[in-house]
Each structure stands twice: as C-alpha cells, then as structure tokens.
Amino acid sequence: MRHALIVDDDVDGASTMAALVELENFSVATAHSLKAARQQIALHPPDVVLLDLRLPDGSGIELFDDSELVSRAVIVLITGYASLETSIQALRLGAADYLLKPVQLKQLQGVLSRVIPPSALVGEVQEMTTTLARSGNFGELWGRASPMLRVYGQISRVAGTAVTVFITGESGTGKELVAKTVHELSRRRSQPFLAVNCGAISPTLLESEFFGHEKGSFTGADRAHPGFFERARGGTLFLDEITEMPQELQVKLLRVLETGSFFRVGSTALQTADVRVVAATNRSPMQAMAEGRLREDLLYRLNVFPIEMPPLRERLDDVPLLAEHFLADFCRREGQHKRFTPQALTALCTYRWPGNVRELRNAILRAYVMTVDEHITAEWLPVGAGDGQPTGMAAGAGESSPPCVVLPVGISMAVAERHLILATLRHFQGQKERTAGTLGISLKTLYNRLKEYGNEAFPPGPGGLS
Structure with missing residues (x-):
C-alpha cells in the first residue's frame, strides 16, 4: 500500500485530510512541525507528502533540501494562496502540484490519482534523450540544434511539476507540440489534452465555451454544455494566442487560476478547475501588455515558466x-x-x-x-x-521581391505591424497564404489582424483580396 505523509500545523485539518486520503487506499501519517515531519520520513519513507509551507518551527520549503525525499516522493503543497511567491518557489524546486485550502475531495482525489514517482519521470526523460541522440526527435519535436536542446532541457525540468508554462515564438515554430510534450511527460498524461485557439472563438460565445452553461441560461441554450475547463478536467488546457482573448474574459480566467474554481453560465454550483494551464502567443508578451492586449496581472500569473521557441x-x-x-x-x-x-x-x-x-x-x-x-x-x-x-x-523566378516599407520614427508597434501586414498583402495581390508565410504568422492570425483593420484591408478594384 502506498504511504502518505500530511505535514500541517492545523491538527483538525490534518486529521480530516488523513481520513480523506485513507479512502483513496493510502496508509497515512501526520506531522505538525518540521521536526516531526523529518522523524516520520525517517521512520516510514512516504510515496506522497501533502505539505503546508507555514509551520511553527520553519518553512516547509526546508524539506526540499532532502534530495532523497525529492527524488522518491511526490510533494504536493497545501496553501491558501495559490499565487504566493513561496508556492511558486516550491513548485520550481520540484513540488508536483498544489491543493488550495479548504481542500476539496475532488481536488485531493485528482492529485492522488497522479502519484507517479519522480524517478519514473526522470527515467522517461532519459529514454527520450537517448531517442534524440539516435533519431533526432524529442517526443513530437524534431531537431538537434542547440536552441532546441535548450527547449528540451526546459521541458524536462518543468513537465513533472504543476507550474504554469508560457510558450512564446513566431507562428509555425511548434508551440503546440511543446505543450503536448509537456503534457505527455507530466502526471496528467492519462487525462485530456485540449488545445484552444483564443482568437478563433466568437466573442459572444467565449464565456460559455470556457466555463460551460446550463440549459436555458440564454436564448438557444437548449441543453447543458460543459466548457473547456470541464472537458480538460484532470489534464492540460492549452490556450494558444492568449493575447487575442478579450480583456473581460482575461479577468475571469485570472480568477479561475487564482481560486481553482468557476461557475457555469447560469449556475450557482461551484465547479473545480482541475487542469494544468499552458499558454502561448506569437506576440511579444511585454509588447502585448503595453498595447493593452494582455493584462499585466494575468501575464505574471501565466509567465511562471517561460519557454521561447526559436524560429527555423x-x-x-x-x-x-x-x-x-x-x-x-x-x-x-x-x-x-x-x-x-x-x-x-x-x-x-x-x-x-x-x-x-x-x-x-x-x-x-x-x-x-x-x-x-x-x-x-x-x-x-x-x-x-x-x-x-x-x-x-x-x-x-520572374516574380519580384517584396518592396521595402518605410516607417516614421515614433509610431507604435501596433501601427507598424498594420503597415507591414497591409503592404505585404497588397504586394501579393491579396493572397493570404503567401502573405502569412512571408510574414511568418498563421492564417488565423492574419485573418484576426485583417478583421481589426476593417475596410482598410480591402482595397477596391480588380486587385481586391482573395
């Protein structure tokens, strides 16, 4: 039988949690201080440690100094503050997940169902590294150049944790493949991987698509509908083109990330958001924030572990x-x-x-x-x-090269981008595929930009867009 150790100075809370853990077929011990925790670890090495960071004789962070414990046991944080800096520090040190107080049974069951020894995850990474040397691929990613080796190292480091990953890079570099590889090397691999393009959803349906809705909650809602957070439950939710998400939805997403819960549209029943979020953008995150496309608080909540994909x-x-x-x-x-x-x-x-x-x-x-x-x-x-x-x-071979675009000093990046996109589009006589390829952006991104530009993107006459 697998063994769990609960380290929490809240005696009643630890006792209640121990009873819940026992229902999941674990043997359980409790400790209410660092000293007692170390004694329990020496007496009966645990397979999983449920760790409160605030203890009477120090911080739970100190247990991460025990390299044998970190390599053998799955360490899960218990915290009332999901965005607390010490929680992020512990996740970076190797904590596998975190639970928000008061601990919900479904959250606890999800965490315990994902108990995979860290040594097993390390073995899988080593096997993939061997495959890389032999055939040139690391999961679904291909390449041996030094920029890609750096990406593989970052994936290997973060995949086994619950840390939120933020992937940046130009369109077509493979950001979704990075997200998939992170998922496949994580403890959530047996649950869904759901990829969502935030720029491809109708604004009127965004909240319903993300959080779901109840039957009759609005005109046309003839049945209940589970949203992305429910459909990805237990797994990974990949939010691509996050900078295209409307500001009002960014506020609600931030709240879900901070509280771990949400409501369906038209419902008062609280739902648990048991997902790992991986976000991506082909824009500069800092530029997107400066332009008002990405909230500053959401950026810092998502950008815990950045991975930058190199252009080809x-x-x-x-x-x-x-x-x-x-x-x-x-x-x-x-x-x-x-x-x-x-x-x-x-x-x-x-x-x-x-x-x-x-x-x-x-x-x-x-x-x-x-x-x-x-x-x-x-x-x-x-x-x-x-x-x-x-x-x-x-x-x-007879085709001319694209002309130079001369831009005045001092204009914003958004205006410069608009001039460049429209000039390239007109050069290629409205051919969107060639325009997107030349600019290094996806067709979806190009369509999103043209929608923003309105009639300016569609010149009159026979040279109109195709």
Whole structure:
C-alpha cells in the first residue's frame, strides 16, 4: 500500500485530510512541525507528502533540501494562496502540484490519482534523450540544434511539476507540440489534452465555451454544455494566442487560476478547475501588455515558466532532419517512395523560412505532390538568394521581391505591424497564404489582424483580396 505523509500545523485539518486520503487506499501519517515531519520520513519513507509551507518551527520549503525525499516522493503543497511567491518557489524546486485550502475531495482525489514517482519521470526523460541522440526527435519535436536542446532541457525540468508554462515564438515554430510534450511527460498524461485557439472563438460565445452553461441560461441554450475547463478536467488546457482573448474574459480566467474554481453560465454550483494551464502567443508578451492586449496581472500569473521557441532560420542545421522526417511521413501515408536529391537539400538550407517549420512541412508536401518520379529536385522547393533572403518558389523566378516599407520614427508597434501586414498583402495581390508565410504568422492570425483593420484591408478594384 502506498504511504502518505500530511505535514500541517492545523491538527483538525490534518486529521480530516488523513481520513480523506485513507479512502483513496493510502496508509497515512501526520506531522505538525518540521521536526516531526523529518522523524516520520525517517521512520516510514512516504510515496506522497501533502505539505503546508507555514509551520511553527520553519518553512516547509526546508524539506526540499532532502534530495532523497525529492527524488522518491511526490510533494504536493497545501496553501491558501495559490499565487504566493513561496508556492511558486516550491513548485520550481520540484513540488508536483498544489491543493488550495479548504481542500476539496475532488481536488485531493485528482492529485492522488497522479502519484507517479519522480524517478519514473526522470527515467522517461532519459529514454527520450537517448531517442534524440539516435533519431533526432524529442517526443513530437524534431531537431538537434542547440536552441532546441535548450527547449528540451526546459521541458524536462518543468513537465513533472504543476507550474504554469508560457510558450512564446513566431507562428509555425511548434508551440503546440511543446505543450503536448509537456503534457505527455507530466502526471496528467492519462487525462485530456485540449488545445484552444483564443482568437478563433466568437466573442459572444467565449464565456460559455470556457466555463460551460446550463440549459436555458440564454436564448438557444437548449441543453447543458460543459466548457473547456470541464472537458480538460484532470489534464492540460492549452490556450494558444492568449493575447487575442478579450480583456473581460482575461479577468475571469485570472480568477479561475487564482481560486481553482468557476461557475457555469447560469449556475450557482461551484465547479473545480482541475487542469494544468499552458499558454502561448506569437506576440511579444511585454509588447502585448503595453498595447493593452494582455493584462499585466494575468501575464505574471501565466509567465511562471517561460519557454521561447526559436524560429527555423536560427536552426537551419535542423532543416535536412525535419525535411526527411516530413518526407518519410508523406511516403508512408501515400505509399509512394520518393527522396531528395543533394541539390534539393542544399536549396532547402539556403532559404530563410519566414513561416518556420509549418512552411517547411507545406513546402515538402507540395514538392512531393508535384514530383512525378522518385527524385525530388529543387524545382518545386523554395530557394535562397545569394544573400540568404527568400525569393519564392524556384518555378516562379520572374516574380519580384517584396518592396521595402518605410516607417516614421515614433509610431507604435501596433501601427507598424498594420503597415507591414497591409503592404505585404497588397504586394501579393491579396493572397493570404503567401502573405502569412512571408510574414511568418498563421492564417488565423492574419485573418484576426485583417478583421481589426476593417475596410482598410480591402482595397477596391480588380486587385481586391482573395
């Protein structure tokens, strides 16, 4: 039978919690001070420690100095302050999760269901590291360049904790794959991974989609509807393009993160938010905050453990590995073997990939479809000019390069971005896919920006947008 140790100076609270833990088939011991906790750990090494940080003879943080305990036991914080700096510090030191006081049975059951020894998680990371050396992939992420090795190290460090992760990077760099890898290496892996694009949901449905609603709570609500927090319960909720979320919903999201609970629309029944939140954006978070797109308090609540994804142009050594991986996948699915010529791989490595890994994958798919025989040449691949700047597809050599955009000093980043997007869009005669690829943003992001710009994005005449 697995053994739990409850360390809390609240004698009645510890006794109540012990009774709840016993219902989950654990043996239980309690300690009301650091000294008593150390005695219990020596007497009967626990599999899980439920730890209050505020103890009469010191801080529970001190138990993290016991490296043997940290490597063997799952340490779960008990706190009345989810955003307390000491709680964040403990999570960074290796605490697996936290429980808010007063502890709810469902929260406790969820934590106890995720008790996986830290040594087991370390073993999985070591196995993935071995795979990386052999085949070049770390979970669903591919690449051996030093910027990616740094990302793998960060994932390995944070995945086994309950720390909120904030992923930044240009569109197409693989932020969702980072979130998935964090989930797969976490104690929540057996529960759902739910990805949500915050910029792709109708503003009128946002609150209902996130928190759910009861039947009859508004016109058209003909049945109860579980929201994202309920559908991801026990697992990971990935909030992509978080800077596109309206301010009023950011306030409610912040409250959920701080209290661990929420209400369905039209309900007074409190729901438990048992999810790990991973957020992402292709904007600079500080710039988004300065522009009023992201609340400062929400940014600091999300940005506990930042991971920055490098653009593909900063790891061009990974291009052949990625290209071969995508080609092998297409060949396997389509049942027709094809391979790159050396000249084709060279062409791929001289292109700057403004659309990042997503653009590379799409380029390989196009070349696979367009190539008649077994050998994929540079004919259908993007190629780089002598200065390393993109010139478009090899088959379209007559196309002119995009013009320079001259901007006055002192304008805001938002205005500069609008000028750049619209100039690029007009250069490509309204072709949104080419515009997004050249700018290194997703089509969804481009559509969101054009919606903001209104009629300015749609010039009259035959050169209108497609």
